[in-house]
Amino acid sequence: MYLSDTSNRYMVMNIKKNKTRYVILGLVSEEPLSGYDINKIIQMRFKFFWQESYGQIYPELARLENEGLISLVPQDTETKRARNVYQITDAGREELRNWLLLPPEKEARRYEILLKLYFGNLIPDEQLMQYLSSFRQNHDQELQILKEVEAELKGILDQHENHIYILMTVYLGLKLNQAYVEWADEIIGMLKKLKDGKEKS
């Protein structure tokens, strides 16, 4: 169907924004997986840079199957629990490839803590310090986890050709969390000084 208008003003946008499908395609491109598996993997391995919910995964799996980009793998014996395991198709591999070859979009972020800090003169400094120290703690925890992941990955670098790429993502996690922790420490220091100054006057 060429040049069909469908009388929809908004047809113009052919830029795919839905990234969920590519996460799924990427994951099933490595091995057949169920929706449940996919969720677990994202929770474990992507935690620090990506998140999805069942509310997106299951409908997307259905859509992908409908489009022929993935297909159900027939499960063997009847004794097993019901599981819908999907594998990628050639068309799916093609779709994934096309997306991977598209330059990544600039990521838009929203840092609630910065917003609160921006309006910092409206909150007591102690409160801000509390936010910052829990922020620091969170990121320090993530930092420790990532350090373990790094060590583990380095030990099995030659076991799969994608391990090196995973390690690269971990490096950013390390850098960013390091930056968060350092920043929080500096700001807490600044706030302490500010508070002392205010109390003296």
Place this chain on the structure above:
Amino acid sequence: MYLSDTSNRYMVMNIKKNKTRYVILGLVSEEPLSGYDINKIIQMRFKFFWQESYGQIYPELARLENEGLISLVPQDTETKRARNVYQITDAGREELRNWLLLPPEKEARRYEILLKLYFGNLIPDEQLMQYLSSFRQNHDQELQILKEVEAELKGILDQHENHIYILMTVYLGLKLNQAYVEWADEIIGMLKKLKDGKEKS
């Protein structure tokens, strides 16, 4: 109306997620502003950690006025261009304060570039390097801008009590962008080595 059920299963969620309203409240708490002004300020001052669009600002302004959290400022002479300028009310100040006193939520982020890198073994290394160098360039640019902002802010630190807080947000921007740039350089180096290794074998 106490304890009314309204027969809606989903009434339970009373946790406010809509942050747009607080950005608006925060900004008009400093000075009366129009929707247009608010958009411009967010574009300029919040660019690196927050974004909004007219599609959210205008409807939210209407809602806030409806709830009595902001009010229209009568514009003087009739010669001027039509402008709806809003000021914060006491109720609005209260609402803003309540939100500021709530601990910030953990920010969920999605780094498309990490997702692509994660599946890096499916893309040619040259392509990845291109993504990374444009990523590097973007963040380096932001870094330069933030350095200017930093210098500027330091010069006018005593002119308003919130300048110090704004500076603190800038510091995070500096740290993060520095981390991005350094990381990109390291990864590009790793990819070069990888490529050389592959070509030799």
Place this chain on the structure above:
DNA sequence: CGGCGCATGTAACTTGTTACATGATTCC
């Protein structure tokens, strides 16, 4: 035999983006 984890899914909602419509005013 009870509870935890496996497993799949949907309905209702909130949030955010994009394209479009419309017109006034300022400045060159």
Place this chain on the structure above:
DNA sequence: GGAATCATGTAACAAGTTACATGCGCCG
């Protein structure tokens, strides 16, 4: 007089979250 920018807004999407419903199987 025409371009840029000021200025406000909406309709139609797309995307993402949350709460709920449901049931099986495995392990202690």
